[in-house]
Amino acid sequence: MSHPHPDLGTPPPLAEGGLRIVALGGLGEIGRNMAVFEHDGRLLIVDCGVLFPEPEQPGIDLILPDFEYIRDRMDDVEALVLTHGHEDHIGAVPYLLRERRDIPIVGSKLTLALVEAKLTEHRIQPVKVEVVEGERHRFGPFETEFFAVNHSIPDALAVAIRTSAGLVLHTGDFRMDQLPMDGRLTDLGGFARLGAEGVDLLMSDSTNAEVPGFVTSEREIAPVIDEVIRTAQKRVIVASFASHVHRVQQVMDAAANHGRKVALVGRSMIRNMGIARDLGYLKVPPELIIDSRDVEALPPEDLVLICTGSQGEPMAALSRMANRDHPIRIAEGDTVLMASSLVPGNETAVNRVINGLTRWGARVVHKGNAKVHVSGHAAAGELLYLLNVTRPSNFMPVHGEWRHMRAHAELAALTGVPRDHIVIAEDGVVVDLVDGRARLAGAVSAGYVYVDGTSVGDVTDFALKDRRILGEEGFISIVIVVDSATGKLAGGPEIHARGSGIDPDMFDEILPQIERALESNAADGVADAQQIRRVVRRTVGRWVSDTFRRRPMIVPVVIEV
Numbered sequence: 230m231s232h233p234h235p236d237l238g239t240p241p242p243l244a245e246g247g248l249r250i251v252a253l254g255g256l257g258e259i260g261r262n263m264a265v266f267e268h269d270g271r272l273l274i275v276d277c278g279v280l281f282p283e284p285e286q287p288g289i290d291l292i293l294p295d296f297e298y299i300r301d302r303m304d305d306v307e308a309l310v311l312t313h314g315h316e317d318h319i320g321a322v323p324y325l326l327r328e329r330r331d332i333p334i335v336g337s338k339l340t341l342a343l344v345e346a347k348l349t350e351h352r353i354q355p356v357k358v359e360v361v362e363g364e365r366h367r368f369g370p371f372e373t374e375f376f377a378v379n380h381s382i383p384d385a386l387a388v389a390i391r392t393s394a395g396l397v398l399h400t401g402d403f404r405m406d407q408l409p410m411d412g413r414l415t416d417l418g419g420f421a422r423l424g425a426e427g428v429d430l431l432m433s434d435s436t437n438a439e440v441p442g443f444v445t446s447e448r449e450i451a452p453v454i455d456e457v458i459r460t461a462q463k464r465v466i467v468a469s470f471a472s473h474v475h476r477v478q479q480v481m482d483a484a485a486n487h488g489r490k491v492a493l494v495g496r497s498m499i500r501n502m503g504i505a506r507d508l509g510y511l512k513v514p515p516e517l518i519i520d521s522r523d524v525e526a527l528p529p530e531d532l533v534l535i536c537t538g539s540q541g542e543p544m545a546a547l548s549r550m551a552n553r554d555h556p557i558r559i560a561e562g563d564t565v566l567m568a569s570s571l572v573p574g575n576e577t578a579v580n581r582v583i584n585g586l587t588r589w590g591a592r593v594v595h596k597g598n599a600k601v602h603v604s605g606h607a608a609a610g611e612l613l614y615l616l617n618v619t620r621p622s623n624f625m626p627v628h629g630e631w632r633h634m635r636a637h638a639e640l641a642a643l644t645g646v647p648r649d650h651i652v653i654a655e656d657g658v659v660v661d662l663v664d665g666r667a668r669l670a671g672a673v674s675a676g677y678v679y680v681d682g683t684s685v686g687d688v689t690d691f692a693l694k695d696r697r698i699l700g701e702e703g704f705i706s707i708v709i710v711v712d713s714a715t716g717k718l719a720g721g722p723e724i725h726a727r728g729s730g731i732d733p734d735m736f737d738e739i740l741p742q743i744e745r746a747l748e749s750n751a752a753d754g755v756a757d758a759q760q761i762r763r764v765v766r767r768t769v770g771r772w773v774s775d776t777f778r779r780r781p782m783i784v785p786v787v788i789e790v
Contacts, residue, residue, distance in 0.1 A: 240659040240671025243267060247663040248394035250432075250625070253294040253675045254278065257631050257655045259436065260317040263294040264399070264627070268392045269370040272302060274309045274332075275388060275399055279320030280677075281542075286693055291680040293321045296328060298657075298673045303329040307368035308358065311336035312401025313385035314343040315472055323351040324685060333358050335366070335373075337384035342504045343472070362386060362416060376416040378403035381605025382472045383411055383510045387420075394662050395429030398619060402434050402628060404604065405611040408446045410475040411510075417618060424619040430667050431621035431641075435629030436606035438637035443610045445603045447475055453600050454566070455483040463529035463562040465489070466591075468539040468547045469569055471497035474505045476568050476602075477535055478512065484533040485514045492521040494536035494557065495546045502535075524557065539569035540579060548578075551585030561590030568601050609640060616644040623650045623667035625660060695782060703728025704782040705773070707743065707765050713789035716756035718747045720788075722765075729781040731773070739772045758787045 243249045248268045254261030260280035266273040282289040299306065309332050311319055322344055326332060334344060335358040348355050360366060362377035372391040379385070380402045390397045398420070405415045437444070458465050458480075465484075469476045484491050493499045505511035524532055534557065538547025547565070549555035559565075565586050567579075583593050596602045607615070616624070624646045626637035638651050652660050652667050657675030660667055679688040698704075704727055710720030722743045724736040746768045750761060765785040773779055 237658065237669065237672040240661075240673065243661060244663045246393055247661050248392050248397070249670070250397075250430075250660045250662070251298060251673060251675075252627065252654060252656055252658070253296070253298060254280065254656055255317075255628050256634065256658075257629075259628075259630060261292060261294055261321070261656075262318050262628060263321070264432070265299060266371065266390060266397070268394060270305065271369040271371070272299060272306045273368060273371045273373075273390065274299075274306060274325075275390075276312055276318040276401070277309060277321045277325050278315070278317040280317065281540075282679075285697060286679070288681055288696055289679045289688065289693070290682065291320065293324050293678040293680060293685070295674055295676050295678050296325060298675065300328060303332075306332050307371060308333040308335050310373065310388055311340050311344065312388065312399070313337075313380055313382050314340040315382055315402070315470075318402070319344050319347065323348055323353060324680075326351075326353050326355065330354075331356050333368070335360055335368075337361065337386055339382070339384040339474075339505065339508060339510055340386075342508060343501065346500055346504060360386070363419075376419045377413050378415045379406040379409050379413070379605075380404060381470070381475070383413070383474050383505070387416075389423055395622075395665060396423065396427060397430045397432065397662070398423055398428050398621070399432045399627075400434050400615070402436070402606060404444045404607045405614065406444065406446050408448045410447050410478065417614075420615060421618045424621075428619045428621040429665055430623045430625060430662055431616070431619055432625045432627045433612065433615060433637065434606055435612075435626040435633040435637040437604055437608045438612055438626070438629065438633045438640060440604075440608040441610065442608050444606070444608050445600070447603055450476075450568075450601060450603060451479045451483070454479050454568070455486065457564060457566055457594055457599070457601070458483045458487050458489065458533060461530075461564040461592075463560065463564070464524075464532045464534060465564045465566060466534045466536065466547070466550070466557075466559075467566045467568055468536055469498075470539060471495065471501045471537050473569070474502070474510050477502055477505075480533060480535055480566075480568070481511075481513060481517060485517055489531050489533045490519045490527060491517050491533045491535060492519050492524050494521045494534050495538075498535060498537050498546075521557070529560070529563070538582065539567050542578070547586075548582050551582045551589075553589070559586055559589040559591050563589075563591045565591045565593045566601060567593065567595040569596075609636070612637060612640050613644060616641055616646070620644075621646060622665060623652065623662065625652045625654060625667065698780070698782045699728070702779055702781040703730065704784055705729055705731075705769060706784040706786055707769060708786045708788070709743075709747070709761075709765065710788045710790055711747070711758075711761060712756070714756060716747070716751040716754075716761060718744060718751075719790055726781070729773075729779065731777060731779075731781075735776075738776075739769060742772060743768055758789060761785075761787050 280292040536546035538545030624641040626634040661670040762785040
């Protein structure tokens with residue numbers, strides 16, 4: 230079983246006739262999905278998504294794939310294929326198109342509509358290629374074939390990529406719901422046909438590889454949602470992903486059944502459901518929807534609100550309601566339904582929101598106490614089924630954290646894929662498919678690119694470290710005036726502190742130590758401002774550490790006269 234190694238170097242040129250695959254995101258993490266395929270000097274990209282920041286990344290809005298690997302080869306890109314419309318697969322498309330605006334964007338009707346709405350905000354008009362399952366399209370040396378798959382958003386696709394190097398099947402995100410809401414089954418017959426043809430490399434969704442059995446059907450959630458709305462005494466506030474059309478449909482149907490009006494809350498929820506409604510994916514009963522500004526005019530027992538914030542996102546509607554920072558105020562007797570699963574890493578934020586809502590008297594219904602959500606990702610039984618149907622010669626788990634990918638690799642081995650034909654890669658690791666065999670060939674840069682407001686890529690890991698220190702320990706600034714010729718102290722020191730938790734009067738203790746250190750420095754003939762700053766930082770840092778066991782950011786300011 231091949232796996233990444235720290236000694237992987239720069240990959241050699243791709244062997245003639247070979248196929249190279251480089252994931253720039255999505256391996257070892259949930260999000261930022263992006264895979265680059267290279268063949269015959271041309272490139273095909275599958276997905277281009279974002280990763281959402283964690284608490285230790287303060288101030289960051291989004292995390293993008295690093296495009297450096299392909300930045301000088303944008304003219305070689307034949308197309309960008311999008312498997313479905315979730316942010317972790319389409320969120321970085323506007324940033325990729327800043328590099329080259331006319332890259333053809335390939336996807337289903339709903340996926341392209343969601344992307345186009347996003348690109349409009351960036352003032353980019355995309356070149357679109359709409360596809361449906363069962364179609365084949367050629368992009369340079371890549372022949373693509375598309376297959377219907379179930380997921381927690383309509384119109385999801387898997388893509389088979391044929392080249393002279395072999396046949397690769399990339400599943401995208403999928404599950405095998407046998408009773409899907411829209412009647413659109415995962416195309417097991419098509420996958421079996423590919424298996425008979427010969428799949429040289431299977432790249433398959435690993436998110437639920439540790440979960441045994443099969444995922445519950447989406448239809449089993451509807452009666453639970455209906456019961457929650459039927460028994461609610463006052464308002465029902467449903468938090469869901471802004472792209473989960475099927476879940477919103479279930480909520481709307483239940484609301485209509487019990488004579489309640491529905492208001493959509495949150496810009497992304499209103500935008501996405503508007504698109505889904507216009508394209509016919511969301512069926513809205515007449516006069517069901519009201520404007521969120523009109524909710525106070527109706528009795529609470531006649532209302533259902535659908536909003537974002539199921540993952541505890543600080544700026545989402547539900548989090549702001551929990552913090553009493555939203556026009557809609559949670560009241561005693563309200564019911565909050567969190568109709569989604571937890572994305573790994575969001576547990577603390579979600580629990581904080583649940584506690585905040587409960588504090589104001591809401592009853593909170595979530596996956597932990599009711600069957601109000603099913604995963605959009607195939608469990609181990611479904612993954613085994615796919616492996617047995619496609620019978621791949623080589624296997625590469627994708628879309629998942631390390632534990633998910635390793636569990637998926639073990640499933641592949643159980644179905645008979647030779648262990649030395651199973652490749653576990655991470656972001657930036659180069660995998661070459663040559664002569665029917667997938668092998669690691671090297672590694673390229675694939676780090677995080679941070680979006681902070683309008684800044685893209687300007688924030689570094691060092692800057693984030695500084696932000697964490699400032700947030701956790703505060704800072705101390707020391708202003709001194711020195712003679713530029715001799716380095717002798719001419720004024721100060723003057724100390725200012727914020728967030729350090731140290732009594733300002735305590736700084737009187739360190740002033741003589743700073744003065745002695747500077748006198749010693751000047752006696753040695755040191756007048757360089759950089760070295761003076763270093764001496765001050767070291768002196769104050771040692772005192773703070775020894776006296777208070779703290780490590781604030783220390784910022785010496787040297788004024789030369």
